Amino acid sequence: MSSVYTETPTTGNTTPVRASERAYRQLRVEILDGFLAPGTVLLEVEQSARIGVSRTPLRAAVARLIADGLVAGRPGRGFMVTEMSLDSIRELYEVRRALEEHAARIAAERRDPAVFDALRTQFLAAPELLQHGEAGLRRYYDLIDEFDQALDDAVANPFLVGALAGVRTHLARIRRLARDNPARLRAAAVEHLLIVEAVAAGDSSLAAHATHVHLNQSLRSVLAAIQASAAEPVD
Amino acid sequence: MSSVYTETPTTGNTTPVRASERAYRQLRVEILDGFLAPGTVLLEVEQSARIGVSRTPLRAAVARLIADGLVAGRPGRGFMVTEMSLDSIRELYEVRRALEEHAARIAAERRDPAVFDALRTQFLAAPELLQHGEAGLRRYYDLIDEFDQALDDAVANPFLVGALAGVRTHLARIRRLARDNPARLRAAAVEHLLIVEAVAAGDSSLAAHATHVHLNQSLRSVLAAIQASAAEPVD
DNA sequence: TGAAGTTCCTATGTATACATAGAATTCGTG
DNA sequence: CACGAATTCTATGTATACATAGGAACTTCA
Numbered sequence: 423m424s425s426v427y428t429e430t431p432t433t434g435n436t437t438p439v440r441a442s443e444r445a446y447r448q449l450r451v452e453i454l455d456g457f458l459a460p461g462t463v464l465l466e467v468e469q470s471a472r473i474g475v476s477r478t479p480l481r482a483a484v485a486r487l488i489a490d491g492l493v494a495g496r497p498g499r500g501f502m503v504t505e506m507s508l509d510s511i512r513e514l515y516e517v518r519r520a521l522e523e524h525a526a527r528i529a530a531e532r533r534d535p536a537v538f539d540a541l542r543t544q545f546l547a548a549p550e551l552l553q554h555g556e557a558g559l560r561r562y563y564d565l566i567d568e569f570d571q572a573l574d575d576a577v578a579n580p581f582l583v584g585a586l587a588g589v590r591t592h593l594a595r596i597r598r599l600a601r602d603n604p605a606r607l608r609a610a611a612v613e614h615l616l617i618v619e620a621v622a623a624g625d626s627s628l629a630a631h632a633t634h635v636h637l638n639q640s641l642r643s644v645l646a647a648i649q650a651s652a653a654e655p656v657d
Numbered sequence: 658m659s660s661v662y663t664e665t666p667t668t669g670n671t672t673p674v675r676a677s678e679r680a681y682r683q684l685r686v687e688i689l690d691g692f693l694a695p696g697t698v699l700l701e702v703e704q705s706a707r708i709g710v711s712r713t714p715l716r717a718a719v720a721r722l723i724a725d726g727l728v729a730g731r732p733g734r735g736f737m738v739t740e741m742s743l744d745s746i747r748e749l750y751e752v753r754r755a756l757e758e759h760a761a762r763i764a765a766e767r768r769d770p771a772v773f774d775a776l777r778t779q780f781l782a783a784p785e786l787l788q789h790g791e792a793g794l795r796r797y798y799d800l801i802d803e804f805d806q807a808l809d810d811a812v813a814n815p816f817l818v819g820a821l822a823g824v825r826t827h828l829a830r831i832r833r834l835a836r837d838n839p840a841r842l843r844a845a846a847v848e849h850l851l852i853v854e855a856v857a858a859g860d861s862s863l864a865a866h867a868t869h870v871h872l873n874q875s876l877r878s879v880l881a882a883i884q885a886s887a888a889e890p891v892d
Numbered sequence: 893t894g895a896a897g898t899t900c901c902t903a904t905g906t907a908t909a910c911a912t913a914g915a916a917t918t919c920g921t922g
Numbered sequence: 923c924a925c926g927a928a929t930t931c932t933a934t935g936t937a938t939a940c941a942t943a944g945g946a947a948c949t950t951c952a
Contacts, residue, residue: 441906466934476907478713481934482720489724491819499914500933513814520759520817521752528751579748582755584726585820676936701904711937716904734945735903 442479446486449473453492453503454594460505464493490591508645511596515641518589519634525586526617526633529576530626537572538622544568545618548611552604562607569614576621600647613639677714681721684708688727688738689829695740699728725826743880746831750876753824754869760821761852761868764811765861772807773857779803780853783846787839797842804849811856835882848874 449469452458470480484501487493495501544565551558551565570590574583602610613636620629684704687693705715719736722728730736779800786793786800805825809818837845848871855864 465932467932477934478906478908482717482905485717485720486724489721491816510815513816516759516763516814517756517816517820520755521820524751524755579751580745581726581748581752581824585752585756585823588820589816700902702902712904713936713938 440479441475442482445470445473445475445480445483449483449487450490450492453487454591454598456595456598458503460503462503464501464503490588492591492595506592506595506599508648511644511648512641514589514592514596515637518593519637521582521586521589522637523630523633525573525577525582526621526629527626528579528582529573530621530624530629532578533572533576533621533624535622535624537575538618541565541569541572541618542615542622545611545615548615549608552607552611559607562611566614569618573621596644600644600651602643603647606643606647610636610640675714676710677717680705680708680710680715680718684718684722685725685727688722689826689833691830691833693738695738697738699736699738725823727826727830741827741830741834743883746879746883747876749824749827749831750872753828754872756817756821756824757872758865758868760808760812760817761856761864762861763814763817764808765856765859765864767813768807768811768856768859770857770859772810773853776800776804776807776853777850777857780846780850783850784843787842787846794842797846801849804853808856831879835879835886837878838882841878841882844874845871 449458449464458464464484466477466480466484469484470477473480484493484495488495488501492504493501494504548562548565551562554561570586574586577583613632616632617629617636620626620632684693684699693699699719701712701715701719704719705712708715719728719730723730723736727739728736729739783797783800786797789796805821809821812818848867851867852864852871855861855867
């Protein structure tokens with residue numbers, strides 16, 4: 423979303439980040455990171471005390487989380503971090519397919535070729551990157567973020583970008599739920615490369631189809647990983 | 658305070674509709690109806706006094722409207738009902754195409770044939786319905802709502818349904834902006850009929866393509882109507 | 893008369909006090 | 923011992939009081 427009060431690193435300016443904004447960001451990160459596990463009950467007094475804001479801004483934060491679909495409110499019995507069932511993951515991917523295929527198609531029509539040529543170079547190096555442990559993994563995910571950002575810039579459609587952002591929010595939780603395995607990540611890098619090349623070439627049809635294939639593979643991998651980890655004892 | 662327990666004349670059941678919910682619904686309807694025109698500035702004190710709730714629930718209501726995209730917040734200078742430019746309408750239809758085509762495709766796969774057979778009968782009668790003035794028009798729009806509902810039920814995907822609901826929210830404003838003309842409505846009824854038949858027959862590809870065609874025609878009509886009304890003096 | 897500084901006002905952000913409903917617990921009775 | 927009702931407790935919903943920032947207008951100086 424929009425950071426109204428962006429940093430200000432140069433000046434020692436005390437940034438008056440709104441309390442509701444702080445609470446929202448913290449809770450959101452904690453939910454996405456899994457620190458607040460699905461099913462966790464959030465109590466206003468409890469959370470406001472923990473985060474260090476009053477109940478009013480905390481309520482605003484929770485309201486935004488509910489709008490995001492990360493939290494569900496019960497009548498009089500507190501709020502709860504939403505669960506991510508296998509079914510809901512399938513449902514999410516159904517929407518994701520619709521939006522990302524369309525986005526890829528549009529991006530191929532409107533893209534700045536230079537941007538996606540640069541991305542192509544990076545994705546070519548991605549498989550090698552993935553052999554450098556944790557740091558390489560983080561750099562890989564940064565590359566994915568860069569790709570998403572380039573796509574958003576290319577489609578230049580606030581409604582579509584917003585809808586995609588909503589999907590990606592839940593995706594972050596899923597990604598954490600199903601720890602990617604190296605083989606899958608290497609395959610994903612190749613799939614991304616194909617998408618990037620199609621977009622760079624302005625081939626909207628190929629971009630859409632490559633995205634379809636990628637998401638199909640991604641969903642299969644995610645579902646398999648979750649079912650496997652559910653069968654194993656928790657680490 | 659005063660009328661927290663409004664209505665409930667029939668049953669003795671006292672429904673304590675939350676003040677924030679009342680404020681949200683009222684503001685939402687007023688925005689969609691155009692009573693609160695685009696560009697209107699909403700002041701907390703002003704609106705809370707007008708609607709008859711305190712500032713706190715009104716803030717919650719406005720926050721939800723912002724999440725809906727119906728209201729935009731400025732730093733310290735009040736909130737504003739968002740404008741609907743021609744560009745934003747095109748952008749909205751871009752997302753709408755992605756979602757509704759996908760929804761039509763899925764609905765054709767999962768539908769209950771009986772439901773869409775019944776809708777087919779109603780859409781067959783729609784052109785005749787449209788010759789009965791204001792009442793017929795209202796019944797036609799009710800039919801559209803029924804169709805949307807049937808589609809939602811068929812796709813059975815909360816994420817997709819939610820995304821569609823967001824799109825339809827803005828669509829209601831656009832529909833009001835560009836008053837449909839009878840010729841267009843009759844054409845739209847035929848287009849809907851084709852979609853309904855495709856879904857009823859389980860022909861997902863045809864359902865998607867028919868939806869694409871329908872939305873293309875719809876957008877053309879909307880843009881033309883708005884440009885025409887912009888050229889004319891306001892009534 | 894114009895421009896700049898200052899002051900005041902307004903609108904939101906936050907905290908807290910109060911109301912209320914629902915659930916759980918406890919006490920009483922059969 | 924079990925069942926039920928009442929009470930208490932807790933958590934949210936609402937209202938209001940207060941803090942603060944940003945803008946507009948007024949005044950003053952050149």
